[in-house]
Amino acid sequence: MAENNIVVIGGSFAGHSLANALAHKLPATHRILLVEQNEFTAHLPGVVRGLVEPGWEERNLTAPTRQETVFKAGTRHRVLAPVRVLELLEGRVLLDTEFEGSTEVPFGKCIVATGSSQRSPLRPEPGATRAEYADALRLEQAGFGKATHVLVVGGGAVGVEVAGELTTHYPSVQVTIVHGRSRLLETGEQVPFGTQMAPQPDTDGVHTPYAYPFVPESVSERVDAQLRARGVEVILNDRVRFPSSEEHTGAVVNGEVDPPAWDGREGLLPGMRAVTLASGQTVHADCVFGGSGAWPNSSLVSAVDPTALVGGYVAVDPNFRILSSAPALKDVYALGDVANTGGRKTAGQAVGEARHLAMVLLSHLACEAQGRPPAAKAYAPGFLQSILVPIGEGRGGPGDGIGAGSVDLGWLGVWRAPEWLLRWFAKDYFCSQHFVARFQGEVGVKDL
């Protein structure tokens, strides 16, 4: 049995969806071992409200990753959580906890779905308990609850959505967004629609660089106008300067600096502080929120073969196999936020990739059983220009916006997201639909 383990590392959107897609279709000779370092997973799209609105941490924003919540009773598949994969070895993974009498677990196939790292509580801290994560969210909520002027550093989707939540729940709080690009939501190196976004075969030893799909300008413009209408100050083409300890800014009043210079810390500050931007402009704030700063969690792969990364992402072929000749990366695949799979780095895309990889793995296993070289359909990321960016549930006043988005219907074109769709998403960020539904085990997770 041992060599027929399909080890999936990471139990969030990519890994858990892959386990669901494979659980009932794998040949009886194989079993899934879903390894997740935390005892729970979080519905990250809903975290933007969990950061702001007290009580949200108690809702279906998190769910326990356990044998009985993931798989049906009597299954041969196993959940290993909280268990961390420490190393990829040739045909084995090294765990921080013994499983079936050993910390080294052999695999026939291994899938790296380790996602991104980001400061807590934007993403749970590795090893954190569900209760500790709820406490981290409460701390953030308490900070916002006491603030009078919040500076949001970075106007990507998370920064914009948090600004929207703040203006919904704390209408009297002044919010400023500082964004380094010429329009909100524009992040990283974006490529025009139509550019080849799927991973390419590694024919010449050069991996396809990762490029973020284009966010339609109309979406940025609508969100910008709606936030400004709520009184949000939006500063574009500028950056917050993180000060060194000896730097001082601010106006000198009677020999004192007033307000004192910001020392670079995030969260609720001890009082009003002067934050200096690259342009020299200062913003006064008593709370600083950083919404950016996610990086691919690819160290398991780079520790084996640093050349298997491109721009920090794990380089994969169109069947999501890792592009490396290192023996420890043979039969190892990667998907989701950690991999250079092309397309947007979103929950929706991770789930789509999981469905595709399930089909690939079943096909590869069938080929191997028949003694044929593995073959499967190449992946093509879909719906590249779809994006939904709500700005809270809405304040209900005349002319108040709800956010913006676009729906990419392939050859039918890219359409403005209808208001009902944004309202539906903004209601609970699909926690009660997509997140709860992902847990298909013996025990449902609703309000566990």
Ligand SMILES: Cc1cc2nc3c(=O)[nH]c(=O)nc-3n(C[C@H](O)[C@H](O)[C@H](O)COP(=O)(O)OP(=O)(O)OC[C@H]3O[C@@H](n4cnc5c(N)ncnc54)[C@H](O)[C@@H]3O)c2cc1C
């Ligand atoms: C605040 C926020 C809001 C977002 N909003 C949206 C949105 O509105 N819509 C949308 O589509 N996307 C949104 N995203 C992006 C989306 O959440 C990610 O694209 C998605 O989580 C990627 O899924 P993943 O499974 O690849 O990675 P992750 O969700 O990062 O999961 C990786 C998992 O691997 C585990 N892991 C890592 N290393 C190990 C190890 N060594 N051993 C065992 N386990 C390990 C981690 O604990 C984690 O559970 C948002 C993200 C954030 C942070």
